Amino acid sequence: MAKILEVLARRVWDSRGRPTVEAEVAVKGARGRAIAPAGASTGSGEAKSIDVGQAVHLVNSEIRSAFLGKTLEQETLDQLLLSLDGTPDKSRLGGNAIVAVSLACAHAAAAAAKEPLWRFLAGKRPVSMPVPQIQIFGGGAHAHGSMDVQDFMIICTGAGSFSESLEWTAEVYRAAGARLAKRNALHGVADEGGYWPAFKSNEEALAELTGAISDAGFEPGADIAIALDIAATQLWRDGRYHLALENRTLSTDQLHTMLLRWIERYPIVSIEDPFAEHDAEAMQSFTRTAGAKIQVVGDDFFVTDAARVRDAEGACNAVLLKPNQVGTLTETLACWRAAQKAGYGAIVSARSGETEDVSIVHLAVGWGVPQLKVGSFSRSERMAKWNEGLRIEESLGANKLPYPARKLFKARG
Numbered sequence: 001m002a003k004i005l006e007v008l009a010r011r012v013w014d015s016r017g018r019p020t021v022e023a024e025v026a027v028k029g030a031r032g033r034a035i036a037p038a039g040a041s042t043g044s045g046e047a048k049s050i051d052v053g054q055a056v057h058l059v060n061s062e063i064r065s066a067f068l069g070k071t072l073e074q075e076t077l078d079q080l081l082l083s084l085d086g087t088p089d090k091s092r093l094g095g096n097a098i099v100a101v102s103l104a105c106a107h108a109a110a111a112a113a114k115e116p117l118w119r120f121l122a123g124k125r126p127v128s129m130p131v132p133q134i135q136i137f138g139g140g141a142h143a144h145g146s147m148d149v150q151d152f153m154i155i156c157t158g159a160g161s162f163s164e165s166l167e168w169t170a171e172v173y174r175a176a177g178a179r180l181a182k183r184n185a186l187h188g189v190a191d192e193g194g195y196w197p198a199f200k201s202n203e204e205a206l207a208e209l210t211g212a213i214s215d216a217g218f219e220p221g222a223d224i225a226i227a228l229d230i231a232a233t234q235l236w237r238d239g240r241y242h243l244a245l246e247n248r249t250l251s252t253d254q255l256h257t258m259l260l261r262w263i264e265r266y267p268i269v270s271i272e273d274p275f276a277e278h279d280a281e282a283m284q285s286f287t288r289t290a291g292a293k294i295q296v297v298g299d300d301f302f303v304t305d306a307a308r309v310r311d312a313e314g315a316c317n318a319v320l321l322k323p324n325q326v327g328t329l330t331e332t333l334a335c336w337r338a339a340q341k342a343g344y345g346a347i348v349s350a351r352s353g354e355t356e357d358v359s360i361v362h363l364a365v366g367w368g369v370p371q372l373k374v375g376s377f378s379r380s381e382r383m384a385k386w387n388e389g390l391r392i393e394e395s396l397g398a399n400k401l402p403y404p405a406r407k408l409f410k411a412r413g
């Protein structure tokens with residue numbers, strides 16, 4: 001196996017105009033490159049990012065010295081990163097330095113094998129395209145709190161392929177924009193490219209999204225369903241959930257009741273982080289009640305940590321996988337394996353601060369993770385990922401591929 005000849009990092013800029021870490025790893029005749037993303041609604045258990053200048057310096061000094069001459073083998077190198085760091089939260093080398101180097105190693109290994117990353121990761125396993133969750137309205141920490149719920153997304157549950165899902169999404173995105181324009185409420189887009197929210201209540205956004213699905217000529221629930229990320233950790237303060245837009249606070253029970261009512265009224269098939277990260281009991285009770293009907297996803301709740309998934313005791317039935325939330329690729333894969341063992345669904349996810357880096361699309365395809373969340377259907381840091389998915393689908397032969405959308409989400413009217 002190839003030996004590492006060079007490791008380097010530089011400061012680059014993300015979609016929010018903030019600095020981030022780009023790393024490169026080279027072996028003879030091949031090179032891999034990756035950029036660390038950044039979250040805004042972060043879980044307290046996430047790997048800690050450090051000052052970008054310091055992270056770049058540490059890659060170019062300590063990590064480089066430790067890596068030069070080592071065999072390009074992902075698990076061993078990820079283990080080396082963890083032991084060099086030596087902290088439980090990756091705060092010495094920085095989660096941003098670690099994830100950039102770890103991903104760059106994977107790209108270098110794939111390049112050395114002369115394979116696209118997804119194929120290198122899949123090996124001989126058959127692959128299929130993931131089902132996208134695509135944001136239409138962005139709120140929460142991605143829109144200065146101007147709406148409480150963070151992500152109003154669609155899942156094209158009736159689509160027959162990845163590319164068809166994108167075609168349908170384009171129609172809904174356009175229809176949602178037209179509805180806002182008609183009300184003089186089109187104010188640009190939030191951090192992930194979803195329309196900036198101009199609604200009187202969170203529920204109004206749900207009604208508008210359902211209306212946009214219909215306007216675009218689809219049947220809500222049968223063709224296209226709704227997925228929400230409540231990102232409820234952001235709403236929790238002094239023992240209550242604060243809905244600032246509606247000028248009211250809710251107890252845990254009241255939030256539970258409100259979400260159940262939304263599920264009854266709107267074609268919702270997935271809810272992420274319905275309760276705050278510390279509230280395992282509320283998550284368990286919600287999943288007991290709603291979990292047979294919908295996907296309940298843990299993001300801040302799991303922070304891509306395999307041990308948390310193993311200890312969840314039915315708190316969710318699906319896991320969000322974000323490599324930078326845990327640090328290394330090996331740990332991210334361990335979390336996906338823990339999810340599979342628990343019978344959970346999984347979604348590879350981008351962050352709200354992104355770049356042109358498309359690694360996550362390759363991870364979803366290569367590891368066989370059935371869903372992918374990238375943000376909305378605008379802004380090139382998002383479109384770069386959807387477009388990379390189209391290239392992968394094309395190289396796989398789109399019409400021969402099984403597409404799991406209909407199976408994952410039974411049509412709901």
Ligand code: 2PG
Pocket residue numbers: 038039040041042141150151192229231299349350351352353
């Ligand atoms: C999330 C992500 C993406 P952030 O909460 O799922 O929507 O946001 O990267 O800000 O954590």
Ligand code: MG
Pocket residue numbers: 229231272273299300
């Ligand atoms: Mg989330």
